[in-house]
Amino acid sequence: MSVRLMFATAALCLGVVATPAHAKRGIGVINTGEELFEVAPFPTEVLADMTNDLKVGYKCSHLGVFWADVWTWDCQLVAVKGENSYTNLPEELRTKLSADPQYDYSHAKRGLWNHYGFWAALAAAAAFFGIGAVVGKKKSSGAAAA
Secondary structure (H helix, E strand, C coil), X not given: CCHHHHHHHHHHHHHHHCCHHHHCECXXXXXXXXXXXXXXXXXXXXXXXXXXXXXXXXXXXXXXXXXXXXEEEEEEEEEEECCCEEEECCHHHHHHHHHCHHHCHHHCCCCHHHHHHHHHHHHHHHHHHHHHHHHHHHHHHHHHHC
């Protein structure tokens, strides 16, 4: 069995086995929808009005490949509860929190695969096809010399 066929079979199996919780919306290989990222706990003066299990986070629209984000857009500050539930914040609280650098989007808790997985997969595919092209070129030049 060739390496390319094994790679294609593994990719197909990952796409078929994808659960709705991971894929959000879309087929297993390409997923879209909204994604929640926790940032930090609420400030103590705000927390008095809220329950303790809410955290400041971002709700973003996203496009992903193999559950790794390719592109995120339209990010809004929200109150996040777990990884699947959120509540919109009042405009004055959102303005106050967005002015604090502690709640900047760069502090969003994203997994390593979610943040860099697309680039790792792209580099692996480029290396895979690059090595295949070099090996194929060597075989064709070796056959021509014989």
